[in-house]
Amino acid sequence: MCGTCGCSTTPDSLERLPKEEATETVSVLSNLLSKNNHAAAHNREHLDRAGVLCINLMSSPGAGKTALLEATIDALAGRYRIGVIEGDLETENDAERIRAKGVPAVQISTGTACHLDAHMVHRALHDLTLGDLDILFIENVGNLVCPASFDLGHHLNVTLLSTTEGDDKPAKYPVMFRSTDLMLLTKGDLLAVLDDFQPERAEAALRNLANAAPCLTVSSRDADSLAPWLNWLDARVADLKQGAPLNPVMQPDGALMHAAE
Amino acid sequence: MHELAVCQGLIGEVERVAALNGASEVTSVTVLIGPLSGVEIDLLQNAFPIARAGSVASEAELVVETGDIRVQCTGCGAQGPAAPNKLICSACGDWRVRVVSGDELLLKSVELSRAPASAN
Ligand SMILES: Nc1nc2c(ncn2[C@@H]2O[C@H](COP(=O)(O)OP(=O)(O)OP(=O)(O)O)[C@@H](O)[C@H]2O)c(=O)[nH]1
Numbered sequence: 001m002c003g004t005c006g007c008s009t010t011p012d013s014l015e016r017l018p019k020e021e022a023t024e025t026v027s028v029l030s031n032l033l034s035k036n037n038h039a040a041a042h043n044r045e046h047l048d049r050a051g052v053l054c055i056n057l058m059s060s061p062g063a064g065k066t067a068l069l070e071a072t073i074d075a076l077a078g079r080y081r082i083g084v085i086e087g088d089l090e091t092e093n094d095a096e097r098i099r100a101k102g103v104p105a106v107q108i109s110t111g112t113a114c115h116l117d118a119h120m121v122h123r124a125l126h127d128l129t130l131g132d133l134d135i136l137f138i139e140n141v142g143n144l145v146c147p148a149s150f151d152l153g154h155h156l157n158v159t160l161l162s163t164t165e166g167d168d169k170p171a172k173y174p175v176m177f178r179s180t181d182l183m184l185l186t187k188g189d190l191l192a193v194l195d196d197f198q199p200e201r202a203e204a205a206l207r208n209l210a211n212a213a214p215c216l217t218v219s220s221r222d223a224d225s226l227a228p229w230l231n232w233l234d235a236r237v238a239d240l241k242q243g244a245p246l247n248p249v250m251q252p253d254g255a256l257m258h259a260a261e
Numbered sequence: 262m263h264e265l266a267v268c269q270g271l272i273g274e275v276e277r278v279a280a281l282n283g284a285s286e287v288t289s290v291t292v293l294i295g296p297l298s299g300v301e302i303d304l305l306q307n308a309f310p311i312a313r314a315g316s317v318a319s320e321a322e323l324v325v326e327t328g329d330i331r332v333q334c335t336g337c338g339a340q341g342p343a344a345p346n347k348l349i350c351s352a353c354g355d356w357r358v359r360v361v362s363g364d365e366l367l368l369k370s371v372e373l374s375r376a377p378a379s380a381n
């Protein structure tokens with residue numbers, strides 16, 4: 001240690017400093033979210049091992065995610081054991097609405113963050129008994145931008161578009177809708193009074209994103225309208241049971257693959 | 262605004278590369294951010310000084326490259342450019358295409374300086 005000021009400079013290191021430093025450029029090509037993606041793969045292993053189908057619900061605020069979960073829990077009572085992870089900025093309201101249905105719900109308070117990430121979901125997974133579940137829903141933070149960038153380790157993305165929002169939303173939020181495995185048009189009961197929302201136009205906008213995902217119209221206020229959605233869930237539970245590899249449509253990093261060519 | 266989270270992931274990768282290469286300092290970081298990545302480049306540039314503070318890249322500049330969107334038609338096989346909200350084949354108009362590039366979120370390269378080799 002330097003006796004004068006107490007810093008850790010030694011006569012030896014002083015001698016080394018002035019020598020020229022070599023600058024070089026190192027090629028890397030790694031995903032900026034590789035840590036998140038690693039945690040996501042770990043989460044998916046947890047879920048696969050327990051045989052739990054995990055669905056990530058995304059939408060703008062108030063599109064009807066919690067209402068859809070409530071109606072779905074009612075409709076599937078006795079058939080599947082359901083759990084929910086609730087991502088919310090501050091309040092515990094949505095988790096309480098789910099618990100009122102007698103279903104385990106873990107709340108993730110994101111504070112100021114506008115999305116969930118795989119590390120948050122990992123902690124929540126350890127607060128649930130996965131062996132007691134068949135389907136785990138994650139209600140992501142209401143936001144059509146940020147959640148699309150983070151793999152959580154779930155199996156499938158479901159994006160809700162409410163009929164009150166405009167049928168051109170997929171064109172305005174292409175990153176979100178490009179990565180969806182199912183588009184649900186919610187609040188279908190309002191279609192009768194809304195003359196400017198056309199489900200066909202919403203579906204056409206989804207196709208323009210090169211996405212072949214099915215597009216279903218549902219209403220949480222009309223149990224009968226849920227049938228196609230429940231059938232879709234049934235089919236995905238069966239896929240998982242048969243060991244089909246289920247992965248959300250995420251970003252394949254085209255350039256990374258080119259680099260390897 | 263998830264660009265800060267993306268920047269923190271970026272700095273994590275940069276620190277890993279720096280440690281692997283025995284770098285004393287990172288002077289420049291080059292990323293490739295495709296138009297379909299969901300990241301706003303302005304917001305990323307604003308978040309970078311916050312994320313880099315206290316890291317080996319605390320003085321580094323951020324260089325952002327943004328590529329073009331290209332799709333390959335699964336019908337006619339043509340490859341061509343596309344817009345973010347119109348990922349269709351420019352030759353035949355089919356929407357059954359595969360995105361070849363445009364969704365990258367990559368750390369491309371790191372410019373670093375090494376302290377001259379020492380015995381300790
Ligand atoms: N008419 C009608 N209203 C609905 C339907 N589903 C939800 N709503 C109403 O829409 C509002 C928002 O519903 P939520 O289920 O809380 O929406 P959310 O997406 O969970 O909202 P956040 O968690 O805040 O993003 C509530 O007032 C619901 O009563 C529906 O199918 N039809």
Ligand SMILES: [Zn+2]
Nearest residue numbers: 065066094139
């Ligand atoms: Zn909700």
Ligand SMILES: [Zn+2]
Nearest residue numbers: 042046122126
């Ligand atoms: Zn774990």
Ligand SMILES: [Zn+2]
Nearest residue numbers: 114146262263
């Ligand atoms: Zn955000």
Ligand SMILES: [Zn+2]
Nearest residue numbers: 334337350353
């Ligand atoms: Zn074509």
